Every structure is written in C-alpha cells, then in structure tokens.
Amino acid sequence: MTIWPLIRKTTILAIQHLLALTLLGVVGLVSPATAEEEAIPGGDIYLLTVSSAISPAIVEFIGDGISKADAADAACLIIRLDTPGGLAESMRHIIMDILSSRVPIIVYVSPPGARAASAGVMITMAADIAAMAPGTNIGAAHPVGIGGKEVDETMTRKITNDMVAHARSVAEKQGRNADWVEKAVRESVSVTETEALEKNIIDVIARDLDDLIEQINGRKIKGKGTLSLDNAQRITIIEGFRTRILKTISDPNIAYILMMIGLAGLYFELSHPGAIFPGVIGGISLVLAFFALQTLPVNYAGILLIVLAMIFFIMEMKITSYGLLSVAGIASLLMGSLMLFDTREVAMRVSWQVLLPTLSLVSGFFVIAAGLVFRAQKSQPRTGSDGLIGEIGVVSQKIDPEGKVFVHGELWQASAKESLNEGEKVRIVGVKDLVVEVEPVSAEAC
Numbered sequence: 001m002t003i004w005p006l007i008r009k010t011t012i013l014a015i016q017h018l019l020a021l022t023l024l025g026v027v028g029l030v031s032p033a034t035a036e037e038e039a040i041p042g043g044d045i046y047l048l049t050v051s052s053a054i055s056p057a058i059v060e061f062i063g064d065g066i067s068k069a070d071a072a073d074a075a076c077l078i079i080r081l082d083t084p085g086g087l088a089e090s091m092r093h094i095i096m097d098i099l100s101s102r103v104p105i106i107v108y109v110s111p112p113g114a115r116a117a118s119a120g121v122m123i124t125m126a127a128d129i130a131a132m133a134p135g136t137n138i139g140a141a142h143p144v145g146i147g148g149k150e151v152d153e154t155m156t157r158k159i160t161n162d163m164v165a166h167a168r169s170v171a172e173k174q175g176r177n178a179d180w181v182e183k184a185v186r187e188s189v190s191v192t193e194t195e196a197l198e199k200n201i202i203d204v205i206a207r208d209l210d211d212l213i214e215q216i217n218g219r220k221i222k223g224k225g226t227l228s229l230d231n232a233q234r235i236t237i238i239e240g241f242r243t244r245i246l247k248t249i250s251d252p253n254i255a256y257i258l259m260m261i262g263l264a265g266l267y268f269e270l271s272h273p274g275a276i277f278p279g280v281i282g283g284i285s286l287v288l289a290f291f292a293l294q295t296l297p298v299n300y301a302g303i304l305l306i307v308l309a310m311i312f313f314i315m316e317m318k319i320t321s322y323g324l325l326s327v328a329g330i331a332s333l334l335m336g337s338l339m340l341f342d343t344r345e346v347a348m349r350v351s352w353q354v355l356l357p358t359l360s361l362v363s364g365f366f367v368i369a370a371g372l373v374f375r376a377q378k379s380q381p382r383t384g385s386d387g388l389i390g391e392i393g394v395v396s397q398k399i400d401p402e403g404k405v406f407v408h409g410e411l412w413q414a415s416a417k418e419s420l421n422e423g424e425k426v427r428i429v430g431v432k433d434l435v436v437e438v439e440p441v442s443a444e445a446c
Contacts, residue, residue, distance in 0.1 A: 045213065045229060046077040046103075048237040054086025054119040055296075057246035059093045065237045069103045075232050076104040078212070079127070082111070085118025087296075088143055088163070095126040095170060104128045104221045108212055109136045109193070109202075117141070121184055124202070125171050128221045131204040131212055132193035138201065139190025141167065141181070160186060175222075177201050252341050253354045255292035260362045262286030263310050267366060270314065296341060305336030313366040330363045388412075388428045392441060395424045405438055412436045 046069040050058055062079065069077040098105045107127035109116045112135035116124045121141040124130045132138065143163045164185050171178040177200040183189045196202045206212035217229040239247070248254055265282020269275055293303070312329030319325065337359055341350055393407030395414075398421055405414040405426055413435045420426060426438035 043228075044072065044074050044233045044235050046072070046074045046235050046237060047080065047209075048077070049080045051080075051082045051114075052247060053251075054083055054090045054094065054123070055247065055250045056087075056090055057243055057250050058086070059090045059097075060246065061239055061243045062094050063097045064240075064243075066097050066101045066103070066105070068237060070101060072235075074103050074235070075229055076106055076216075076227060077101070078106045078108055078209070079123075080108050080110050080209075081116055081120055081123065082109065082114035083116060083118075083120040083123075085120060085140075088119065091119035091122050092166070094123055098123070098126045099170075099173070102224070104224045104227060106131060106212070106216060108206065108209070109133060109138060110206075110208075112136060117190070121181070122167060122170060125167065125174060125176055125181060128174070128224065129204065129216055129219065130174075130176070130202040131206050131216075132196060132202050133206060133208070134193060136193050137190050138193075138196055139184045140188040141184040142188040143185065249288050249292045250296065251292075252296055252350050255289055255296060256337070256340065256350045256354065257358055258285045258292065259289035259306070260358055262289055263306070264362055264365055267310060267313060298341065299339050302336045302339035302341075305332050305339065307336075309333035309336060310366075316367075326367045329366060333363060334359060388431055388436060391428050393426055393428060393436075393438070395420050395422050395426060395438075398422050399438070402435075405436065407436070414438050416440075 046065065048062070048065045050062065052058065065079075066077060068074075098107075105127050106129040107116075107124045108131040109120075109124060110131075110133035112133050114133065114136045116132075116136075116138040117140045119141075121138055124138060141163070143159050164182050167181040167185050168178040171181045180189070180191075180199050180201055191199065191201065193202070193205050197205055204212065204215050206215055213229050213232075216227055218227060220226045249258065262282045262285035265278040265280075265285060267282075269279030269282060272278075309329040309332035312325045312332060316323075316325040316329065337350070337355055388407060391407055393405040393412075395403060396406045396411060397404035398419070399405075399414055399416045400419040401417075402413065402415045403420070404411050405428075406412075407428060414426070414437070415435055416426070416438050418440070420438070420440060425441040427441050428436050429439050430437035
C-alpha cells in the first residue's frame with residue numbers, strides 16, 4: 001500500500017508540469033528578464049548544481065551557465081555534481097562546453113555521499129580542477145548502448161573502444177590518470193575520494209565549498225591564468241523554468257506516465273467521440289512523451305508492443321472475444337513497459353514503484369471502458385422507434401382497428417388485432433412504418 005502515495009505524487013507532478021508547459025510560450029513572451037540573466041561584473045565565482053541524470057536538459061543548463069560566466073568574465077565556474085550517469089551524447093556536449101570555456105571550470109563532487117558515475121566520470125575528468133568531498137566516489141563508466149542490450153560483441157567492442165579513446169584524450173589533456181580512466185570504462189572500476197587523489201584522478205579533497213575555494217585560490221590553470229578568489233562574490237545560477245520542465249519530462253518515470261496518459265486520453269476520445277477534453281490532454285501528453293523518448297535510451301520494440309496493446313483494447317470494443325483481446329492487450333502492455341527502457345543504467349529505467357501501479361490503473365481503465373462500450377452496444381435501445389417495444393401506453397383515440405396511443409410523451413398512430421377503447425392501457429409489441437402495434441395490458445400485469 002506504500003507505493004500508492006508515490007505514484008499519486010509522481011502523477012500529480014507530471015500533470016502539473018504538463019499544464020505548466022502549455023503556458024511556457026506565454027511566460028517567455030511576457031516575463032521580464034530574471035536576476036540570473038543580468039550581466040554581473042567580472043571576478044565573481046559562479047555556482048551551479050547538477051544532482052540528476054545527465055540529459056539534454058542538463059546540457060542546456062550547464063551550457064547556459066558557462067555562457068553566463070564567460071560573458072561576465074567570472075573568476076571561475078564551480079559545478080557541484082552528483083549524478084548516476086546518463087546519456088553519452090549529452091555527456092560529450094557538456095565536455096565540449098567545458099573544454100572550450102574561457103573561464104576556469106571546477107567540478108566538485110559533493111555533498112558527502114554523492115557520486116560521479118558513468119557520464120559523471122568523464123565530466124569530472126574534463127574539468128580544469130576536479131574536486132571531491134569526503135564520503136564520495138567516482139567510477140563505473142562502462143558505456144551502455146542506446147536502445148537496450150548490446151546487439152553483439154562487435155558492437156559492444158566498438159562502443160567501448162570509442163569511449164576509451166575519448167576518455168583517454170580528455171584525461172591526458174587535463175593531465176590526469178588516463179590508465180585509470182580506461183579501467184573505469186572497460187572494467188567499471190570505482191574509487192573513493194582518497195584513492196582518487198592518490199591516483200591523480202582528482203586535484204583536491206574539500207570538506208565544503210569554503211574549503212574548496214580556499215584550496216584552489218591562487219592555483220594556475222593552464223591557458224587560463226591564475227585563480228584569484230579573495231573576496232570574490234558568489235553567484236548561484238539556478239535552473240530556469242524551461243530547464244526544470246525539460247528535466248522533469250525527460251525523467252523515464254514521467255515520460256512513461258505521460259505516454260500512458262496520452263494513450264488513455266486518445267482511447268477515451270475514440271470510444272466517446274466529442275468528449276474533446278480527454279483527446280486534448282491525451283494529444284499533449286503524447287507529444288511531450290515523444291519529446292522525452294527521443295532523449296532517452298528507448299527500445300522501439302517496447303513502444304510497438306504498447307501501441308499493439310492499445311489496438312487490442314480498441315478491438316475489444318468491436319469484437320466479441322469474451323475477454324481474450326483484453327488479456328492479450330494487458331500482456332502486450334506489460335511486456336512493452338518492461339522493454340521500453342531496457343538499460344543497465346538505473347537512472348534511465350522506469351521504477352517498479354511507478355511501473356506496477358501505473359500499469360494496473362491503465363489496464364483497468366482500458367478493460368472497464370471496453371466493457372462499458374461493449375455492454376452499451378449489446379443493450380436494448382432506449383430511444384427511437386426500437387426503444388418503444390415493450391413500453392406501456394394509453395389509448396387516446398379508440399383503436400378499431402386503428403387509432404392513437406400516448407406513449408413516451410408522444411402520440412403515435414396505432415393498430416391492434418382487437419378493438420380497444422379510449423383510456424385503456426396497452427403494450428407496444430412492434431413498430432412498422434411509424435405505426436405501433438399494441439395489445440391490451442391486463443389489470444394484473446399493471
């Protein structure tokens with residue numbers, strides 16, 4: 001039962017950001033420049049924090065931070081890093097931004113308990129000064145192929161060798177231990193901050209930000225001069241509205257929920273044409289989900305299975321399968337959800353605490369909706385001429401053999417096999433050419 005508050009909270013967060021994103025264009029047009037975007041005199045220390053998986057949203061955040069620091073002629077930019085890894089392509093963009101920056105870049109793995117794993121290793125290696133807090137670790141940089149499990153050994157070897165070459169190039173450029181970086185990529189080794197300092201992986205171990213600034217003050221940075229941080233003002237760069245939105249929907253859990261909401265909304269719109277609102281929400285959710293999926297390691301077989309599940313649920317409304325199509329749809333939806341983010345990176349997979357409740361709710365919604373539609377199709381008509389059969393009416397004009405009856409608030413031309421007087425109750429037994437056929441109703445039946 002403890003998983004329900006989590007899925008409810010995650011779903012609410014997804015919907016909140018979904019609605020907020022629709023206002024993003026308006027906000028961007030009418031909002032004045034924020035304080036973080038204003039030019040600030042040079043000599044300051046710029047700070048930004050990355051505490052999530054490396055994704056395109058993080059690329060944009062770090063790139064904007066480096067641009068602001070360069071434009072302000074800052075003394076340095078400190079990136080406080082805590083990441084489980086992320087996308088290789090995003091990592092490469094960040095490394096290019098760091099290496100091309102005019103301002104010295106310091107990557108500080110903190111706070112205590114933080115890590116720089118996978119893509120975080122490479123970003124740390126690219127920094128002009130690499131630092132770690134006590135109780136942190138760095139390593140395990142073996143690449144994971146986009147699209148799930150490696151296809152074969154040849155492809156695995158190609159990806160690994162490419163990453164090794166890139167890692168060694170960056171480490172050698174910054175004067176760090178290239179042999180250890182290669183082991184981190186090939187063998188997924190990981191070390192503590194003390195071992196990292198001993199092996200020339202990092203430059204500094206700092207208790208906190210004050211200790212870090214004190215230790216790096218006066219250091220010479222190759223090609224960028226000497227750090228002079230005495231009395232430097234600290235400027236914190238916070239994530240903008242756009243970055244928060246992009247980072248949120250790029251989370252695999254949010255992307256998965258958005259896709260399920262989108263499919264459910266379109267399904268409801270197809271089964272109840274004209275509802276409009278479910279179709280609009282479903283369409284927006286699917287667009288956001290597809291944007292997120294293009295930035296994540298997606299297995300397209302998983303997407304096809306999920307689409308196939310929706311087709312099965314739609315067919316359940318049209319075909320009498322006695323539940324077999326619903327079972328097939330649930331099975332396809334389960335397999336597709338499990339295969340959707342098939343990767344060893346925990347940060348790039350859907351959490352079981354999100355997947356199971358969402359799968360249960362969505363499957364239940366599809367099955368119940370399909371059952372209601374099927375029941376409505378098979379139920380006796382309630383309106384029109386067919387809906388009159390079996391109804392009780394009153395003779396308003398003597399029937400001999402034709403007359404009129406009052407039923408459903410309307411006068412109908414009627415015929416009967418026997419004479420019926422005005423005021424008698426009759427039952428409709430048939431309708432032909434807008435003339436109802438009636439029979440008398442006994443007092444006992446009334």
